[in-house]
Amino acid sequence: xxxxxxxxxxxxxxxxxxxxxxxxxxxxxxxxxxxxxxxxxxxxxxxxxxxxxxxxxxxxxxxxxxxxxxxxxxxxxxxxxxxxxxxxxxxxxxxxxxxxxxxxxxxxxxxxxxxxxxxxxxxxxxxxxxxxxxxxxxxxxxxxxxxxxxxxxxxxxxxxxxxxxxxxxxxxxxxxxxxxxxxxxxxxxxxxxxxxxxxxxxxxxxxxxxxxxxxxxxxxxxxxxxxxxxxxxxxxxxxxxxxxxxxxxxxxxxxxxxxxxxxxxxxxxxxxxxxxxxxxxxxxxxxxxxxxxxxxxxxxxxxxxxxxxxxxxxxxxxxxxxxxxxxxxxxxxxxxxxxxxxxxxxxxxxxxxxxxxxxxxxxxxxxxxxxxxxx
Amino acid sequence: xxxxxxxxxxxxxxxxxxxxxxxxxxxxxxxxxxxxxxxxxxxxxxxxxxxxxxxxxxxxxxxxxxxxxxxxxxxxxxxxxxxxxxxxxxxxxxxxxxxxxxxxxxxxxxxxxxxxxxxxxxxxxxxxxxxxxxxxxxxxxxxxxxxxxxxxxxxxxxxxxxxxxxxxxxxxxxxxxxxxxxxxxxxxxxxxxxxxxxxxxxxxxxxxxxxxxxxxxxxxxxxxxxxxxxxxxxxxxxxxxxxxxxxxxxxxxxxxxxxxxxxxxxxxxxxxxxxxxxxxxxxxxxxxxxxxxxxxxxxxxxxxxxxxxxxxxxxxxxxxxxxxxxxxxxxxxxxxxxxxxxxxxxxxxxxxxxxxxxxxxxxxxxxxxxxxxxx
Numbered sequence: 001x002x003x004x005x006x007x008x009x010x011x012x013x014x015x016x017x018x019x020x021x022x023x024x025x026x027x028x029x030x031x032x033x034x035x036x037x038x039x040x041x042x043x044x045x046x047x048x049x050x051x052x053x054x055x056x057x058x059x060x061x062x063x064x065x066x067x068x069x070x071x072x073x074x075x076x077x078x079x080x081x082x083x084x085x086x087x088x089x090x091x092x093x094x095x096x097x098x099x100x101x102x103x104x105x106x107x108x109x110x111x112x113x114x115x116x117x118x119x120x121x122x123x124x125x126x127x128x129x130x131x132x133x134x135x136x137x138x139x140x141x142x143x144x145x146x147x148x149x150x151x152x153x154x155x156x157x158x159x160x161x162x163x164x165x166x167x168x169x170x171x172x173x174x175x176x177x178x179x180x181x182x183x184x185x186x187x188x189x190x191x192x193x194x195x196x197x198x199x200x201x202x203x204x205x206x207x208x209x210x211x212x213x214x215x216x217x218x219x220x221x222x223x224x225x226x227x228x229x230x231x232x233x234x235x236x237x238x239x240x241x242x243x244x245x246x247x248x249x250x251x252x253x254x255x256x257x258x259x260x261x262x263x264x265x266x267x268x269x270x271x272x273x274x275x276x277x278x279x280x281x282x283x284x285x286x287x288x289x290x291x292x293x294x295x296x297x298x299x300x301x302x303x304x305x306x307x308x309x310x311x312x313x314x315x316x317x318x319x320x321x322x323x324x325x326x327x328x329x330x331x332x333x334x335x336x337x338x339x340x341x342x343x344x345x346x347x348x349x350x351x352x353x354x355x356x357x358x359x360x361x362x363x364x365x366x367x368x369x370x371x372x373x374x375x
Numbered sequence: 376x377x378x379x380x381x382x383x384x385x386x387x388x389x390x391x392x393x394x395x396x397x398x399x400x401x402x403x404x405x406x407x408x409x410x411x412x413x414x415x416x417x418x419x420x421x422x423x424x425x426x427x428x429x430x431x432x433x434x435x436x437x438x439x440x441x442x443x444x445x446x447x448x449x450x451x452x453x454x455x456x457x458x459x460x461x462x463x464x465x466x467x468x469x470x471x472x473x474x475x476x477x478x479x480x481x482x483x484x485x486x487x488x489x490x491x492x493x494x495x496x497x498x499x500x501x502x503x504x505x506x507x508x509x510x511x512x513x514x515x516x517x518x519x520x521x522x523x524x525x526x527x528x529x530x531x532x533x534x535x536x537x538x539x540x541x542x543x544x545x546x547x548x549x550x551x552x553x554x555x556x557x558x559x560x561x562x563x564x565x566x567x568x569x570x571x572x573x574x575x576x577x578x579x580x581x582x583x584x585x586x587x588x589x590x591x592x593x594x595x596x597x598x599x600x601x602x603x604x605x606x607x608x609x610x611x612x613x614x615x616x617x618x619x620x621x622x623x624x625x626x627x628x629x630x631x632x633x634x635x636x637x638x639x640x641x642x643x644x645x646x647x648x649x650x651x652x653x654x655x656x657x658x659x660x661x662x663x664x665x666x667x668x669x670x671x672x673x674x675x676x677x678x679x680x681x682x683x684x685x686x687x688x689x690x691x692x693x694x695x696x697x698x699x700x701x702x703x704x705x706x707x708x709x710x711x712x713x714x715x716x717x718x719x720x721x722x723x724x725x726x727x728x729x730x731x732x733x734x735x736x737x738x739x740x741x742x743x744x745x746x747x748x749x750x
Contacts (some may be wrong), residue, residue: 026422105644180610180636181603187637188594192567192628195587212570219563220595228556237554237667253566259554259664262562282630289634292612322697325603 002206004275005099006056008064009034009092012136014101014129020147023126024119028108031133032092032099033057034065036075037083039139040237046139047081047372049090049164050130050151050158053284056094056098073361080365081146081372089137093154094129095121095163095284097277103202104277114279115202121283123150123291129158131165142166143375146368148357149173149324150284153291159308160296168312168375169336170368172357173321175328176207176301176335177292182323192216194279203278210278215269217281222268227320227353280303293335312370315341316364318356321332344371376580377625379650380474381431383439383497384409385468387511389476389504396503396663399494403483406508407437407474409433409440412458414514421514422456422747423541424465425505425526425533428659429651431473443449444701448736455740456521456747464512468529469504469660472652478577484744489654491577496524496658498666504530504695506540517541521743522550523732524699525659528666531707533684535671543687543750544711545743547732548696550703551676551710552667557698560599561660567591567654577654590644593657597643602695602728610636668710680710688718689746691739693731719746 009032013106036055039046049059049071060069060083061075075081081088095118097104103118110117145166147155152174159166175182191358200206238260257263265283297304313336317329326347333345348363350356357364381738384407392400409432415607424434424446424617433474435444436457450456456463470493474478478493485492509517520541522530542681550557571588573579632638672679688711692704701722708720723738725731732739 105472118685172640177612179603179612180606180634181598183612183634184594184598184606184636186639187632187634187640188591191594192591194630195591197572216567216570216591219559219566223556223559224562228554231555231559237552237555237558237670255569255661257562257564259555259558265559265562287629295612322603361456 001279003097003099003104004016004057006065006067008059008062009099009117010083011099012133014132017148018129021124022117022120023121026101026119027099029094029105029129031094031101031129033089034059035087035089035135035137036062037085037087039087039137041253042101044143045085045140046087046089046134046135046137046142047144047146048130048142049088050145050147050154051090051093052149052151053281053288054272056096057092059088070071070358073366078082078203080369082369085357086143086372087341091130091133091135091169093150093284094126095280095287097280100129101279103279103283106176107255114298115270116279118279118283118316121287123153124157124161124296125285126154126169126287127161130154131162132157134165134177139266144168144372146169146170147172147174150288151356152332153288154326156293156294156305156308157291159310160304163309164297166310167254169310170371171313171315171329171332172364173317173329173334175324176305176332177294178289179328183289185220185323186289190282190285192220193282195209199278204278211273214273214278214281218272219265222265224323225353225355227322227351230351233351235259268336274296301331301346302335303340305332306339308336308339310341312375313341314346314367315343316346316348316357318348318350318353318360320351321352321356376431376471378474378479378652379431380407381438381440381442381709382431384474386474387508388713389507393504394492394498396497397502398497401476404469404504406469406475406476406504408464408508409434410462410464410512411435411437412460412462414462414512418513418515419518420460421462421464421509421517422519422521423505423509423517425520425529426465427524427526428656428663429647431471432465432467434463435439439682446716449740452484455563455736455744457744461518461533461747464508466505466657468525470655470662472655475504476609477585477652478654478658479666490653493654493658496662497598498528498662499532499536499671501529501662502536506528509540511750519543519545519547520565520727522549524729525663527699527707528663531668531683532666534685535668535679538684541685543746544685544689545740545746546690546704546707547679548699548704548729549690549707550699551680552666552669554703555710558664560595560698561664564592565657565660567595568657570720573663579632579653581650583690584649586648589648589651589653589656590622592642593644593647597640599698600728600730602697603693605728606636606728609724610634610639676706677710677713680707681714683711683714683716685711685716687750688716689720689721689742691732691742693723693725693728693735696727696729696731697728
């Protein structure tokens with residue numbers, strides 16, 4: 001399966017072998033990343049961005065890649081994360097197919113893609129791999145780690161496993177442990193992929209890409225990334241053009257697309273499939289289910305969070321998020337505060353659900369900028 | 376495809392032909408129903424129950440069927456809907472596979488199951504067909520129509536299209552129009568079925584039943600029928616027994632079931648597939664998307680609701696319902712009140728989401744009984 005690496009991506013080799021938390025190790029693995037801005041002489045202006053499941057390292061346009069990035073409105077000269085002030089690093093997560101080593105990468109032992117021979121992947125592995133990049137860039141201590149969604153989990157693992165690696169933390173729509181509703185959604189997404197005959201236990205190529213399974217998985221993802229409230233206003237019961245004349249007119253295809261919301265999901269699915277490797281999706285999805293700071297700490301979640309030592313923290317969430325609900329960001333703030341941090345919880349009244357941090361920049365941007373202005 | 380008809384089910388032939396709202400007609404169709412209690416001499420103690428998508432007419436045990444019904448705790452002698460007082464009728468919805476005519480029934484024109492030759496099914500057709508049963512039973516005017524979930528939609532269509540057919544109404548976790556979040560969920564459920572190669576454009580038999588598509592559809596259903604809150608308490612992060620010893624132990628099957636919540640979904644799916652006809656599921660599912668009282672009334676939803684004339688009404692919902700959210704029951708109460716009814720909205724703080732009316736009988740039972748005591 002092809003990897004999908006944006007131009008301008010930089011790479012850092014991981015120590016070889018790189019031991020994985022749940023067993024096994026990687027030989028000759030690498031991490032993909034991009035940077036913006038300049039590290040200052042005292043090395044204290046570095047920010048690390050850890051991403052959700054699907055983004056690459058191209059968070060914003062750069063000298064080497066003029067295409068807008070996935071967080072373009074947030075990051076750049078004069079933007080909320082101002083690259084005149086900050087040296088910003090975004091890593092593509094370990095296990096992805098966008099430059100960092102993952103199940104779609106070539107296994108040096110066989111000369112073939114790892115596929116399901118990739119060792120079991122945990123959020124902790126992704127955190128350790130990101131830490132290697134930071135060390136390689138000569139950063140002793142980050143000014144801030146910012147993690148979104150899955151990256152919020154990765155941030156907590158990073159901070160717990162690498163004390164002193166960051167002075168502050170912004171956790172956006174993240175969680176300290178996976179809960180059963182989100183586990184159930186992800187389990188069903190994986191089942192959709194595994195049920196696609198083309199998945200074939202992970203052995204497919206471009207000609208036999210498990211497209212229908214990935215479409216289902218992506219559509220279910222989009223449903224849980226947004227919110228009913230947003231869609232009531234955005235789509236309501238509006239039908240696709242060809243049917244707007246007479247809603248009672250029999251369909252050409254009785255169970256085909258009829259409502260705008262169905263077409264919206266279809267569009268999202270089309271833009272996603274064939275641009276993400278299904279095995280990587282399975283590995284990353286499962287790593288989120290496994291993540292549990294309580295388990296890591298050998299206690300409860302608050303105990304785990306309280307073992308993280310940062311000076312200052314901000315946990316932001318959207319009131320309409322059903323996948324990483326607001327209580328989870330409240331818990332992160334409470335736990336980090338119990339560990340001694342000056343930690344704030346900021347619920348934002350965004351209609352866009354879990355994805356709000358990607359689209360409601362009007363609310364999330366000032367929140368991030370306000371925190372960074374004070375550190 | 377087999378139909379699934381409980382013993383003791385009674386049948387009423389529909390007028391033949393029976394014209395369908397979106398075009399086409401049924402020849403020799405029938406409705407399945409059960410009754411409990413006795414119609415009194417003045418004929419004013421009858422209650423009609425209209426169901427959600429999947430139930431049959433066997434709401435509770437009866438003289439002809441000692442098996443517990445799907446609303447056993449609610450209905451019976453001395454229960455919340457007390458069959459000492461009330462003559463209760465429950466109909467299996469038109470389009471189902473549990474006795475009433477639907478896509479799995481034999482088309483008299485061909486001698487084969489209708490499959491996709493069944494005419495397009497609307498909630499209004501189901502309402503009209505239920506009304507035929509009520510007339511055949513000699514009921515001039517129902518004391519109450521009670522509709523749950525999809526049956527809440529059917530109730531509103533019944534009341535709008537058959538003025539005077541009922542004096543009061545209890546709408547439970549229902550809605551006056553389908554909104555985009557629930558349309559999206561149902562669209563994805565249908566896509567899962569249609570993607571199953573065994574579905575084969577509706578042409579399958581017991582040996583080629585599209586099981587994996589139905590499993591996916593059911594699991595997604597169950598996720599949206601319950602609530603994250605309930606599952607946090609009920610499942611948390613508890614693992615299946617075989618893995619409880621060491622959560623980091625590599626799985627036998629890397630993407631197999633590991634958490635209790637996954638096993639719970641699997642159990643629900645197993646109990647559902649092969650007991651429901653996939654084509655019937657598709658038709659009933661789509662009929663809900665199409666339902667819109669605003670469209671029926673040629674105005675907005677409140678206008679449509681206000682055209683319904685009942686003396687008294689109660690709209691009940693669960694605070695944790697994401698599929699038919701509470702605002703929709705609030706809207707029903709507001710609209711019926713605008714039409715002159717003494718209408719109350721009752722939000723119940725049940726953790727079980729949309730399914731609460733089936734399981735949280737402690738809350739829903741007294742609410743229903745309280746309303747019935749005053750009519």
